[in-house]
Amino acid sequence: MSEASVPFRVLPETSGETGFFWTSGADGRLRFLRCRDCGTWIHPPQPLCPLDHSKNLAAEPVSGRATVCTFTINYQPWMPGPELPYVVAIVEIDEDPSTRLTTNIVGCEPGEVAIGMPVRVVFEHHTADDGDVWIPLFEPDPVTRTGGEG
Amino acid sequence: MDENEIIERRTCISGIGQSRIGRRLDVSPLELTLDACLAAVDDAGLTVKDIDGLSTYPGAMGGAAGFTGAGAVQVHDALRLELDWHDSGIETPGQLGSVIKACLAVGAGLAKHVLCFRSVWEGSAQGEKGRAGVMPGGGGRAGFRASGFMEWTLPFSAPSAAVWIAMFAQRHFHLYGTTREQLAQIALNGRRNAALNPNAIYTDAMTLDDYLAARMISTPFGLFDCDVPCDGATAFIVSRIERARDLRHVPVRVEAVGTALRGRPSWDQFDDLSTMANRDAGAHLWTRTDLKPSDVDLAELYDGFSFLAMSWLEALRLVPVGESGPFVEGGKRIARDGELPLNTHGGQLSAGRLHGYGFLHEAVVQLRGDGGPRQIPKPNPQVAVAAAGGGNTCGCMLLTRE
Numbered sequence: 001m002s003e004a005s006v007p008f009r010v011l012p013e014t015s016g017e018t019g020f021f022w023t024s025g026a027d028g029r030l031r032f033l034r035c036r037d038c039g040t041w042i043h044p045p046q047p048l049c050p051l052d053h054s055k056n057l058a059a060e061p062v063s064g065r066a067t068v069c070t071f072t073i074n075y076q077p078w079m080p081g082p083e084l085p086y087v088v089a090i091v092e093i094d095e096d097p098s099t100r101l102t103t104n105i106v107g108c109e110p111g112e113v114a115i116g117m118p119v120r121v122v123f124e125h126h127t128a129d130d131g132d133v134w135i136p137l138f139e140p141d142p143v144t145r146t147g148g149e150g
Numbered sequence: 151m152d153e154n155e156i157i158e159r160r161t162c163i164s165g166i167g168q169s170r171i172g173r174r175l176d177v178s179p180l181e182l183t184l185d186a187c188l189a190a191v192d193d194a195g196l197t198v199k200d201i202d203g204l205s206t207y208p209g210a211m212g213g214a215a216g217f218t219g220a221g222a223v224q225v226h227d228a229l230r231l232e233l234d235w236h237d238s239g240i241e242t243p244g245q246l247g248s249v250i251k252a253c254l255a256v257g258a259g260l261a262k263h264v265l266c267f268r269s270v271w272e273g274s275a276q277g278e279k280g281r282a283g284v285m286p287g288g289g290g291r292a293g294f295r296a297s298g299f300m301e302w303t304l305p306f307s308a309p310s311a312a313v314w315i316a317m318f319a320q321r322h323f324h325l326y327g328t329t330r331e332q333l334a335q336i337a338l339n340g341r342r343n344a345a346l347n348p349n350a351i352y353t354d355a356m357t358l359d360d361y362l363a364a365r366m367i368s369t370p371f372g373l374f375d376c377d378v379p380c381d382g383a384t385a386f387i388v389s390r391i392e393r394a395r396d397l398r399h400v401p402v403r404v405e406a407v408g409t410a411l412r413g414r415p416s417w418d419q420f421d422d423l424s425t426m427a428n429r430d431a432g433a434h435l436w437t438r439t440d441l442k443p444s445d446v447d448l449a450e451l452y453d454g455f456s457f458l459a460m461s462w463l464e465a466l467r468l469v470p471v472g473e474s475g476p477f478v479e480g481g482k483r484i485a486r487d488g489e490l491p492l493n494t495h496g497g498q499l500s501a502g503r504l505h506g507y508g509f510l511h512e513a514v515v516q517l518r519g520d521g522g523p524r525q526i527p528k529p530n531p532q533v534a535v536a537a538a539g540g541g542n543t544c545g546c547m548l549l550t551r552e
Contacts, residue, residue: 010304013297043419044302070324070423072316073369074308081307088308088368090317090418102314102418104306115324130293135305 006124008080014131017045020059025123025134029061032099041096064121066091066138069100073110087113091138107139118143156438157257158250162401163549164263164389165194166514171349171382171502173273179219179381183269184228186383194387195398196263201387202234203261207248207268207506209238216275219383225267235260243409243431244452244539245506246547250407252388262393268507269383276379302418312376312455314417315540316368319457321424323370328460328475330370334361335478336456336492337374337499339485344496346524351378351502375456377498384507386514400552402514405533408435408546415542425461425471427544428537432465435535435546443467446548447531448516449490450509453497458540463492466535466546491516491526506538510547517551 014022021044024031033042035049036056048055071089087105092098105113106122119138126133167189169182191198210221222238225231235255242248245268252264296304303309322328338361344350356374364373394401408431413420420426436443443466451462460474468490469477478484484492495501495512502508513534515521530551537546 009307010294010296010309012301012305013295016297018301070317070321072313072320072371073366074313074316075366076310076312076368078309078313079307085366086307088306088313088317090423098419098421100418102303102306102308115321130295133305137306 006126007082009124009126009135010079011126011128011133014133017047021045022133022135023131024059025125025136026132028123030064030121030136031059031061032093033057034060041093041099043099062093062095065094065141066101066119066121067094067097068105068113068115068117068119070115071105071113073113085110089113089138091119101136104137105139106137112140156406158253158404158407160257160391161253161388162391162394162403163386163510163514164394164397164399164401165190165192165196165387166511167191167193167385168349168511169269169383171351171380171504173351173378173380175381176274177381179216179269179271180224180228182271182381183220183225183267183383186269186385187225187229187265187267190265190385190387193398194263194389194394196387198229198231200263201229201231201265203252203255203264204231204233204236205248205252205255205264205266206238207242207245208240211240216270216272216379219269219271220267225265231265233261235264242543243411243545244543246510246536246538246545247409249386249388249510250409250545250547253404253407256388256390262390264388265385266388267383267385268505270379270503270505271381272379272503273381311541312371313368315455315457316371318423318426318461319370319455322457322461325424326472326475330362331358332475332479333370333375333456333460334358335481335484336453336459336497337361339478339481340453340493340497340500343486343494343524344500347495347501350496350500351380352500371455371457374499377454377503378500380502380504382502382504384504384511386507386510399518402517403550403552405441405548405550406435406438407548408432408438410434411542411544417541420542425465426540427542428462428465428539428546431544431546432462432467432537435548436467439548441533441548445533446490446535447528448494448513448526448534449492450494450513450534450536451492452506452509452538452540453493453499454503454505454540456499459493459497461540462537462546465544466537486524486526491528494521494524494526509538510536513549517549
């Protein structure tokens, strides 16, 4: 995504335990925290696994593929941001449908977005003096897949 | 104490009070709060000296301007209360969580008469800039960084519950074929009832065409799916039932409360995004009473956004899951003379965003038979349900008349 097309966004903190998530896109990969003992995906990040309470956790890359679980086309100018209208969606990642992200769907007309639609991650790079951020957005995934009604 | 005792059943709502309510009243929010509190004390037939407990939602806090009109400490001091129990906070089962905690304190013997209040002055706080005047996120202020739970929404320009709840509604539309014309009935029903409520904000007649022609906010929500920010305060007195029998009004008993939250307490990680925390709170309520959903004479269900009232209808099993759309279609069943009168004061969509407390207030008014022109025609209603909240914060109360 070119710098010229980057809209204003409120950027997240990158200093704490969630920082890895917001800088993960530097190499083009989306990452989530995962328990190395039982394999549970953990989001948002927290200090221990919610299932086995292990602290043996690590950020692990995922495919970046996801499915639109639900969405809304927003017309209201709440704050400076993307051009109106824009799509806010909740997507389920392919590796674990119970792990979701609130995000924006880009790369298509808002009216083309549908529940169950396959999408893939695309990062929007924001440069900032107090730390660059890669915002994970999602665009329609041209690769045909099976499963995942959403 | 018997561990199976339904402790809230020892309690009742003995007094109710409201301040003036308006879009922008230009009155100190503490003054509005105290007006409501004193009205509730008087309505119960008590004096301030009788009040030995205090509870409020959300209490003093920073953040969104006007979201809270006064903290517990301010009211405690302004009325020189002498308290055996006091509490406030936002991490509770919805706005009515503060009243439910008062019931538990009274039931447990920590207090005899608890004053509960909720006040807002979002109308004045927004001023001429509308909702944009009070948005989180620094309003685009340079250098502001999102943290906490807003870290997961603000970077995606999704700062409002309108956007988050619109996504729950969209999921419900997808699964069950719910339509905007059905959703509209929540707003149209509220507006019809508000016309008979002298304290309501919006009372002009509204048609389905008016509703559909309003500007879109966040699909499927248009302007009239969103409640109206206002200035105003509501207060209750929660008393032990045996003490209330000597007071001014027939006591409205607390039959059962619903406080459960078994899914993840999250707006986007909750297991089923066609429902929300009310699913668990609503189911919980019916485990604490022998009454059934079919016993409910009227329902006062949170409509901060229209879909929430439909969601509560299902969560409380007043209609089967997925069938709230067909149930409200045409508006007849939820009208004051319908089989399940809903939001008889106009709800937050038309009577103002009193944030949860308005529904409990109206349930008590109707059970007392004091609704005046808007009193439901069904004679002697005995059972009402009041519910508040959405997303990850929901609580409900089942009320009966003595």
